[in-house]
Amino acid sequence: MPPDELLVAVALSAYALGALALLIYFFSRTKWLRDVGIPLAVLGCVAQFAQLGVRFELTHVWPLLNLYGSLSLFSAMSVAIYIGFAFRYNLWFAGGFVLGLAAIFLAYGVTWYEGTMPPVPSLQSYWAKIHVPIVVSSYAAFLVSFVFSCVYLLKYYAQRRVTKVHGEQSEPGPVARWLAALPSLPQLDVIIYRAVAIGLPLISVGIITGAMWAKEAWGAYWQWDPKETAALFSWIIYLAYMHLHTRHTWRGLRTSWVSVIGFVSIIFCYLGVNIWISGLHSYKV
């Protein structure tokens, strides 16, 4: 097995096992599972970055120019950004979801792998080394915000249901105790905000560098290509998120829903446009 494929296998296995361990930790709070999940997350992430480096070294082709390569970076960056958040704010409880999504996206990327191809002329540019990593990193930050938005919504609705069913009991039940072990809703909201605050400047830089590249390659900053407009759509959603977050009454539940919708639009922009809609960005293999 070539070294890059071996590293992908290592990353996939590490993510799958790490996701399993951290998912069980999420529900059971068994500490040794967290202690197993953390090194697996780090191992998978390191293996993925090593794989991208090895592939570049072996082929001398920038490894992010097709769906396989960009999905590899997407999952690696998602895990890297998550690890940064988890170390900073002690958020390992959500690792199972991030690693699970990273494993799914990496496995999906592998299905698009067709071997090494030289890049088409429009991709033969130094901008490929700037624009693609920035945009993919912004998607990764949005994945992290999406996961914490889901946790927020889970906690909000579960808490509401528990209160509805059991009332304000003096002795909390196991579900209420489990919910209480999660960060508070305002804390989760701040985490989502911080992840979006990474993703939004990155996607802004990504759109700007993409426009500069487009100017160099095609003669115009903006061609209303489906990818460009889908990215604009996602950007507008996260811009709306940031504006709504300034309103006390919208902060929390509603902005979490906006973050979820934003990530759906990101996936449409990333995969939907590349795969289903033909345009200037139809680089699959």
Added chain:
Amino acid sequence: MTLAFRNLYAEFVRTFGNVLFAVSLFVVWGLLTLIGVVVEQGEDPTLYLQSYAAPIARAILRLDFDNIYHSPWYVGIVALILLSLAVCTFKRVIPARLPPLRPVSVDKMPLHAVFDVEGDADDVRRRLSELLAARGWQMRERLFGGIEWTFADKHNWARRGVLVAHAGFVIIAAGTTLYWARGFSGDVPLLTGHTAQIAQTHALIRLDDFAYKIAPIMTKSGMVYQPIDYVSHVTVTGNDGIPKHLTVRVNHPIDIDGTLYYQASYGFGMQFLVSRLGTPNATLSNRTLLEGDSFDLPGTRRTLVYERFAPTVDKQSGMPTADPRVNDPAVLLGASDGGTSLGDALVPLGASVDAGGGWRVVPKRYVLYSGFQYRYDPGVPLVGIGAFVLLAGLIISFYFLPARLYVRVDPIAPGRSRVGAAATTVKGYDVFEGEFGRLMVFLREEKA
């Protein structure tokens, strides 16, 4: 100014200065953008009628959804957003600031801490000020009702981040407007050996040679013909009148007197031998047609269209293959009679086809052509500056949090004081909770 006008103005400012109104405009903008992603843009009306149910197709065409980004709806919503942005900037962003220096009820603020430390009140106050100043806080002290308050501000300047981001948008809009007002662009397909003059600049551009490189690569799914390079060698004469030999590639445009020329496309020009009853028609036979060009057959109602060049035709099936390299080429010829289509025929190079009325047509020779796009955009520097300003504004807004600490030190016993501290920010309390907690721990430990 009449009362009615003042009321109208106040209502306008209230509506356009409202964040929720701005977000509503974002939602409409986003939905219109999404329609543009899903609905094919700039296609022939018949395509929409074929692709969609009749009522939807009619709605697409009547509402300009087939060219949505240039529709009144789209331009209008962007204009409303810019207006809202301007009103928000002057009514909300510029006046937004930390509250005035005044005493607060420390224990009633969501972020607060109270702790006792050793030392006289004045000494503790001085040491706290030194510690906070060392961590980048700007200190001010005020006396209210005989009680000394210490106010500490951090990143107060950063409240202008939103203003900077909004200014970035306005500069970008100015740059793109400058292109609309003063810029121009166009396309010029050039056959090898031919020269064209650019109408706006009078520059001359001659295509000396065009070449493309295709690499056949065996992948897991089969053979893929990957384009590797498109290269045009041109001779360009600009304002100085001196011809220059230059090379144009994708991602490598050339600059002639501020106008950029891009490698945009390529194709195959075709010369046909057109004859009637064995006698060649010199006019028609000397023309080189580009894909899509047509010619009429004299004395008949027939028109022939050179639809497409097929570089390689499969010998067994007689159908064009995916191989874009020229091996066994053919041309797809369309014929019509008085506007009624008679169908298409794939004609190999050198083969003769009966066009009716005694006319015969032979695809004789192909000539490569290169398609250039040219563009003069005086708004580029402004757009670049605007993008930089926008990014700077976003980074200032997101990563520098304007915050204020209210600190009060009261003596509780000789040599012992009580410190009460509270905090507020321009983005609420939750976002500062962690940092406030760490700061209080630090102050307590340093003072303990």
